[in-house]
Amino acid sequence: MKTKVLAIDDSRTIRNLLAATLEEAGFEYHCAVDGRDGVDMYDDVAPDVVITDINMPNLDGFGVIEELRGEGINSKVPILVLTTESAPEMKARARDAGATGWITKPFDDQSLIFALKRVTGAVA
């Protein structure tokens, strides 16, 4: 069974990059176009891992994590934050919200897969 990834990013470019890398690596890929869309899709997709951007319209990445981890959805799946900022404060903030880890943009295929591996154990 393939590991299901829900990617939330408002950039079509990033979504396509993620799709290409993840599908080639054998993941099942789902995507949402902004934070609100991502949270709405969560139950339907029932992903094994979530990858979310931070800067997004409608609901930002921190909001996504808070809602997914919150009472309503109470998600326990790993959540990776996709960010261009490598500053420690950002990581701390994401972690406080309940993020599992982070991927720094621009990412290459290997670092993306490596990050997923560390939180899901999945090779695909």
Add this chain to the structure above:
Amino acid sequence: MSGSIQDTFFEECEELLEAMDEGLTAVEGGDHDPEVVNAIFRAVHSIKGGAGAFGLDELVAFAHRFETVFDEVRNNKVELDTKLIQLLLRCSDHLSDLVAVARDGGTTDEEHHDALIAGLEEYMDDEEEDLTFEPMGLGGPSVPLPLAAEEEKTYEIRFRPLKEMFGTGNEPFFLFQALSELGPLKVVLDESELPGFDAMAMDDSYLAWNLTLTSTEPKSSIEAVFEFVEGLCELSIASDKDAEEEEAALAALNAAFGVSGDDSVTDPPAPFDAPAPAVTAPEASPQPVEKASSAKAESTKSEQRGPKPTLRVDLERVDRLINAVGELIINHSMLAQQIANLDVADLRDVETELEGFKNLARDIQEGVMSIRAQPVKPLFQRMARIVREASSATNKVAKLVTEGENTEVDKTVIERLSDPLTHILRNAVDHGIEKPDDREAIGKSRTGEIRLSASHRSGSVCIEIKDDGAGVNRPRVKQIAIEKGLIPENAELSDSEIDNLLFLPGFSTAKEVSNLSGRGVGMDVVKNAVTALGGRINISSNPGKGSTFTIILPLTLAVMDGMVVSVADQTMVVPITSIVETMRGSDDMINSLGADGTLLSIRGNFVPICDVASALGLRNPNSDQPPGVYLLVETETGQKSALAVDDIHDQRQVVIKSLDGVCGNIPGVAAATILGDGKIAMILDPENILAASTSSATFDTERRMSNAIAS
């Protein structure tokens, strides 16, 4: 694959640049809503993110500075004053240039680039200038391996999660699995801290692991595996080689290694004996199989979610479809003709079906056309930049106000409108808008306003460019036209005729040309561009108040509604959009004016008659024409005229076939079409016919008058 993703990136860049421009324009207009600023920030941020993925370093570096300044604005650390807004606007223009360079190659003006960067840096905190974009910390497999064969090292790792770790979704099992890819791994669970069952707190962490890894990887690779749990666990990593280097600790550590080496289980790296609860939890929640099998459908569906589902289609395919629809319409006409020619008693049923066929064909045609239709917004937004550049080049202050940006026009029309609009706007700034001091002196605001608007007007699109500048300098224009021999010296021209002299080929305002609009293109080129699109352009001007250029364009370039008429035994088509009314003439409606002028009286009003056959040179103007049918048309200037044709046959959709490549520009003829009987018919351009006949009449009158004076 990555090529097509890069294409997507550039497509997306266009949209993002558009969004950014829109936001900046709003900000410029005084809208400092945080959400607007946020949206601009996100657009720049997304461009940076995508550019980073493709290694477009120059773009990344510039976007980063741009974004940083916006972040300062967002956090209210920097105030959005006029100076900053102007800088940001220039930066947005430059960013769009950088995107274009990244896509199409070429270079940008380095001096300009550096000046903007320096400008942006003035607003940046010094510490924000860190421009390193290396992916942090993610060493591990992604770091290129050192070339030299690394020595194998044995690492002793002690890992004890804190209870905080479990709330983050991190799982020791997966970390160990990742670790095991670096080399053979031994995992030993240390459960010594586990209290009795009664004393155990559900949410506390009692377990620890001692791991032994043999690997050629450097220590940093191991640290990278634990990156996400840094600070959420107690972690120590020691290697035998470290130990050798540290003389003082040598003995103690050697002893420790000896112990662990002897006592540990000699299992292969995986699977390992891991404690049940923590490790198997994720594995124990298998996903329903149905979900996985419907994955494909589901992922397609997911991509379609979001605010505006769109489909990207190769333009060529749409054009093929449009051609096919054109053929379909011609085919319908032919079929209708064939059926009408049949010798069958009752055709009613067939005709009903044929009517249905026609309606469907029209629906399909409209549908296909709407695919090609696009809002003029991006075009208008680009124009804001033209005005900015023109203003700064001429030391004037002008702003562009746009209206009706959502008006949709055929894609080709939009593409080909860019040059004429650019030219008109440059002209408006250069010749129309006065210098700020001059404006102030005559009681106008220092900032000139140019209003660019688009609207639909009965089957056409109307684009208007209106400035509040000085208007056309008519005495000057007339003088130039006389000097150039374009009009007779004593020509009496109406104001509107003088204004329209600007469009004459050979009319160059050389005396007034500055280095800006004098790029070797005259307004006649603008007119030709518009005419080539099947449109018309007109100027009206109010001295001291400004000028207005009106461009009327057809909605589509492929099909139109036409009235099929006969003119001197030829079948021709007149665009329905230009016809106000049709009427059958009778002798008592015609009044003579002078020797060769005739007027048609309609309900007490007189309108000049223009005989199409003679205007096209198909018939001698003085021949006795039978009173035929009059098509009442209205010109852009609001004047009515009656076009005289011999008869009206039909009203139908015709497919426009351009004559450009076949026989060039024929006065009075806009294009050609194929009729139901397979014959070719010319599509007339009423405006052009009228203009030609009135101007020749005017000059005739002039000549007659001057002749009379001379004799």
